[in-house]
Amino acid sequence: MSVSTDLITLSAAQMADKLAAGEITSVELTQAHLDRIAAVDGVVHAFLHVNTEEALAVAAEVDAARAAGQSLHRLAGVPIAIKDLIVTVGQPTTAGSRILEGWMSPYDATVIEKIRAAKLPILGKTNLDEFAMGSSTEHSAFGDTHNPWDLDRIPGGSGGGSAAAVAAFEAPLALGTDTGGSIRQPAAVTGTVGVKPTYGGVSRYGAIAMASSLDQIGPCARTVEDAALLHELIGGHDPKDSTSLVDPVAAFAAAAADGDVTGLRIGVVTDLQGEGYQAGVLDRFGEALDLLREAGAEIVEVSCPHFRYALGAYYLIMPSEVSSNLAKFDGVRYGLRTLPTEGPLTIERVMAATRAAGFGAEAKRRIILGTYALSAGYYDAYYGSAQKVRTLVQRDFDAAFERVDILISPTAPTTAFRLGEKTDDPLAMYLNDVATIPANLAGVPGLSLPSGLATEDGLPAGIQLLAPAREDERLYRAGAALERLLVHRWGGPLLAQAPDLAEAASLTTTGGDK
Template sequence: MTNSNELIRLSAAALAGKLAAGEVTSVEVTQAYLDRIAAVDGKVHAFLHVNTDEALAVAAEVDAIRAAGGAAAAELHELAGVPIAVKDLIVTVGQPTTAGSKILEGWHSPYDATVVERLRAAKMPILGKTNLDEFAMGSSTEHSAYGPTHNPWDLDRIPGGSGGGSAAAVAAFEAPLALGTDTGGSIRQPGAVTGTVGVKPTYGGVSRYGAIAMASSLDQIGPVSRTVLDSALLHQVIGGHDPRDSTSLPDPLEDLVAAARTGNVEGMKIGIIKELHGEGYQRGVENRFNESLELLKAAGAEIVEVSCPNFKYALGAYYLIMPSEASSNLAKFDGVRFGLRVLPKDAPLTIERVMGATRAAGFGDEVKRRIILGTYALSAGYYDAYYGSAQKVRTLIQRDFEAAFAQADVLISPTAPTTAFKLGEKLNDPLAMYLNDVATIPANMAGVPGLSLPGGLADEDGLPVGIQLLAPARQDARLYRVGAVLESLLEAQWGGPLLDKAPSLTESAPTDVVSTEAVSSHGGSH
């Protein structure tokens, strides 16, 4: 029997190696994760739906192919049989897709997102759908209509957002890999506060077909994992051109895995973004950031300071562009075609009144706030003053990046200004909540790729700190190259992966893998 407590703590790459060598079966691995979900997700609430039967069926199929040998076994993807969780903003056949909203409660998509098709083609068992801020609007996963997700490092704290469910699932060893979406930092900021790796690919590098849109010019699907190599492996699965996404890049995908496996920073110029550290950043965050710089310098990199003066306007411009696009994208939720329908109590019964009653009941406060803000910014007489001006600022931010990348191969900053804050601490102060994205938003505004990796623990509270790397558009491989080196240097300093230092969520975690008949009790939504 395989010790499942050890199994669930292996990286995706290590699991893939054991599966290929026949040391463990995919059914054993998948069941171990389902058992972990059953044991701890009542405390974490990372999942909105657990996909027990299908996940075990895919795992059994992979095991049968491997056991039979031959050409079919040789053609299996490296990650075949490695389980994964999917953010509940990405549509999946056979599972509900709610976007964390009451307006889509129980809704089943008739088609798979492109990234889900690619997971299925790689034969990766999908463990279920993870929690998020409603329609990805938030930085804490407190705006989910189904209750907040808790940070596995401290259950009284937020796991970041909007993709806190995916990050918490990986941090709590409920999944080795997950998919998230990043509009202003929703993969990277949760990665920072949960001690996981989160990557926002170059805009257009991963298909958005089947991701419920919030802000179409900013949204990007990307990997959530425990290691830089794991993210590269998953990115390689989901990336590449998709003719169904008009913004999908036609470029062939680089060998991201090779970049992560052969990382080297000697002779590289790494730029410190002057505007993204210092005043306003927690002392422990700054300390871990400075230590990372010293490690990179010792490894042969040249550290230079670059200035991006228009970054100070990024937050304001983002919170005009994003709500404007969101108000347009969410107009489809009208109570007529799909999802929730609420009928007004008194006559007359018109489409407008049905729409009003449905949206009032189905949307939460943060979604309503952003729809109102976006509709106002797009209204006659205000378009040029607000939305038009924000797009001009966006161009200035893109030019700042161009100038910075003329001086440095990659840029570096803290991922978030603070560690995870307490649940409820900023829930009634939207402006304070928005400031958590100050370091991550510029990458979305310019479409460049970003990677957050664990930088250590803050001195004040012992909670994870994230280090963010940014590269020019279409240079995702450069992120993995540098990220893998920094990760290795940091782990050598800590004496192992940061997540190994996280407090245990249960004193009675299952120790042995159970049979395939012992199906998890979390087979449905919760």
């Protein structure tokens, strides 16, 4: 491998250590990732915008500060990618929608302020399903993102761009948002690590709202330790976010370093497996449980009977909040404006023309569904009933955590499906979130890490850990321990087994067949 390839395959923690030791510079590291983006993103399409000049300028600042002996954050100089739902000054923020094409935010999200203060070079903005509505990153107005393991398959969604960038070694770290699994499900199908923090543990200020009671920003990475380091950086109280927790940021990286599961009570959620789950996914899940048991964890079965209703409740609560949050995209204040082709020029007609032209099919579907659920005569029957189910799901979690310390399940029922396979069947698409949604309804933290490759197709499967609210530290301790056990079994990181994208990218560039 070239020097550049050697650099980009390191973990973020290893990159940080080499930067601190003076073995590499941030400019070298950032340029290596920009070169990788230039080489392979033509076939992956993880990025919507590449932030070359600013990234290299920040990298040069880090190198100069380090040479001058200044005290720096551990991750200073380590590049990062940002899901294009999080507003950034100086770069477009599109939310994957035509209605915001080319829009430049006048302010930074709180997480971006923290990343800039710690001097992580921002490589660019990553692709997503429009306004985070989807499980495959096929609903972006700017084209599909492809899974680096198999370019004919989806990278998960809505944050498939961030997960694919990390899996393709285009970025060592990325930010995502998780409303019903949009960090964890892409992590599962790309062989990466994704974390949904406790609701309120990371500020949502500056994340374009999809469903405000469910959305949560979180880290995407290649290792549990890397995710922990990024979580520590972006977490903490923010007075600009009324839902922000006042808890101090825990030492998540220290928990990951400890990684001891001796005596840990782990509950297997029996309601999140069985019918609809791919055999290879369940096989890898069972093997992971065996490893945890051998390492000293206590494995017990736990039933959460109302989880079976979580999917239906979510797909009433989320569209209802979508219909409210997306009302501000009206062609009047900012973003796209489309004038009606006939009739009088009124605000109502401008709004209708703009929203018809600017929103894609999935966004329109969810707006219509949410508006119907909130309408007079149907509110109690649909939205009100869904909120009652939400309470029952929360009670299931409370009862389970009286018996166990951590809950565990497959992250997604299947490995990555083929592009186009489910785009005409919204209900089949929604079922991809069946295991991840309960955590969002209850506000508890969840972590997904690779459990191995499914025998049927050789594609990554994911395993999900869930902890009580405000106990994210447990996830990192258990997740890091399981990660070490699995990597030992595999003989190295799972991503080392991923196919090399260079040949596919070369063939595309030269006009050959993929």
